[in-house]
Amino acid sequence: MEYSDKNSVAPGQITPSNLGVNGLLTVIGAGPGDVELITLKAIKALQIADVVLYDALVNDVLLEYAPNAEKIFVGKRRGCYAYQQEQINELIVNRARMRKHVVRLKGGDPFVFGRGAEEMEHAAAQGITVAMVPGISSSLSVPAAQHIPVTKRGAAESFWVITGTTKEHKLSGDIALAAKSNATVVILMGMSKLAQIVSLFKKEGKSETPIAIIQNGTRENEKIGIATIGTIEEEVENRQLANPAIIIIGEVVKHRENIIKIAQEQELVGASITDY
Incomplete structure (x- = not known):
């Protein structure tokens, strides 16, 4: 399935009702590290997440904003990958197709050397609705x-x-x-x-x-x-x-x-x- 406007959601419209047939992926920027430098919109999206896939540069305290979500560490530490990129893409697709709201939580801003655009393209091509919440770039x-x-x-x-x-x-x-x-x-x-x-x-x-x-x-x-x-x-x-x-x-x-x-x-x- 090719990407189209039907597969995207504006940040202000992120709600459980936007899940669609194949679920929803929201890519979120967590900011540079200080937990207070995440946006209110990002916190609201985390609060309605079913799954959170988070990177190594994300402050773990932010996961508390998603108390009911499944949390999966997919980052890299000291050159060791918890998951390869292809595996992360598959996790996104598999969880979303269970009609879940999947949040991809990345340090800084996901569109500044964060592969956020790549992951959104992959999800949209699989018929998954996508949304993006910008972060404060490090x-x-x-x-x-x-x-x-x-x-x-x-x-x-x-x-x-x-x-x-x-x-x-x-x-x-x-x-x-x-x-x-x-x-x-x-x-x-x-x-x-x-x-x-x-x-x-x-x-x-x-x-x-x-x-x-x-x-x-x-x-x-x-x-x-x-x-x-x-x-x-x-x-x-x-x-x-x-x-x-x-x-x-x-x-x-x-x-x-x-x-x-x-x-x-x-x-x-x-x-x-x-x-x-």
């Missing part, structure tokens, strides 16, 4: 929570959000293009390729460009390292930074230092800035 919110804007007048007029590792497990070619620009560069899933990323920026004469790496952004165990392209690898080693982490490169990183300096001068550090 690519913007994690830097913001540490007082790093992706754009700032006089510092950056645009930004790139790039996956560090392609499906072929190679470094994205877009990073080399981004390194030539004056834009802010936000790289997800790039820690394993950090040396290559640094090398590309050095080739463009950007050894002094500020860079931030934020691990476990917005969570209680958040860690951050601030350096330059030329010194970041040493900073990563000193702070023991690792995945899951987001890399932010550009002059906007200096905004955090400016805020800290102003807060210190005003004696407002404890009230206005997140400590390391």
Whole structure:
């Protein structure tokens, strides 16, 4: 069956009555990690879920919003997959065809390197009604929570959000293009390729460009390292930074230092800035 408007539901129309003959799949963005950064619409959809398939980056506390649902972990931890993508697709189809409301709960926003679009296409092709509730993307919110804007007048007029590792497990070619620009560069899933990323920026004469790496952004165990392209690898080693982490490169990183300096001068550090 081909996808059509008859197989889709607008977010405001997600109710048990929308199940249809073959059930309903709702793809939901859980936000960057802080449980308070999920949307009200997402919580309402979870409350009427029959099944929740959730990823590793989803805060487990959010599962409490679906007290009556079957909960299945389908994420990846330390390179080990609970389910391969094909198996996740089959779980979605099998549960939905039992006339159930299946929620696919993903970290950040499911349409930003989250395979949410692929899963919706697969379900719709099987005659399953689909809906999507956007989430707060970690690519913007994690830097913001540490007082790093992706754009700032006089510092950056645009930004790139790039996956560090392609499906072929190679470094994205877009990073080399981004390194030539004056834009802010936000790289997800790039820690394993950090040396290559640094090398590309050095080739463009950007050894002094500020860079931030934020691990476990917005969570209680958040860690951050601030350096330059030329010194970041040493900073990563000193702070023991690792995945899951987001890399932010550009002059906007200096905004955090400016805020800290102003807060210190005003004696407002404890009230206005997140400590390391």
